[in-house]
Amino acid sequence: AQSVTQLDSQVPVFEEAPVELRCNYSSSVSVYLFWYVQYPNQGLQLLLKYLSGSTLVKGINGFEAEFNKSQTSFHLRKPSVHISDTAEYFCAVTPGAGTALIFGKGTTLSVSS
């Protein structure tokens, strides 16, 4: 079975500062990794995904993530955040095409001026 641990439940940062949201996963098989963002009272929007190939993945809104197989991590980063990045961020894994995503509990990113 797969599981996901998001190491920080809340991350407060100032506008234009860099940010890293941490995600570790556990699995006995190869997995595919995702980061989603959720704004209040909305569904989930895909930020980026790692399927194979380059371990550095670039996504929307200036976010990127690095897959580290030896550390079973998939941390999300942004070099300079904006107020509009304030949201809930979820890391997710799945072992195969079309199978259900398993989510972490989420990290609340709060950006203030």
Next chain:
Amino acid sequence: DTGVSQDPRHKITKRGQNVTFRCDPISEHNRLYWYRQTLGQGPEFLTYFQNEAQLEKSRLLSDRFSAERPKGSFSTLEIQRTEQGDSAMYLCASSSGDRVFGYTFGSGTRLTVV
């Protein structure tokens, strides 16, 4: 293509009543998923369909819950004899099941049981 649609957006019901939610996936997607999200938690998998076949059910899906996808298009999730613990956001997602991994989520139905 209008994405994944869920109806209603909000539902308030009294404990013990039955409720039904609807999800319309992206038309070319053959896989459809239901998740439940409670406050401060990530989405928890409930069940998924490939076309009209229900392929997997989580143990979270008690016998008061039933999901259908009769013609392989839209899906319904019914909760019978609702309890206060059923209060949550119910999310639907769809995908094409291929290696592109295009999971698309709807905006969810927020259920409040009073």
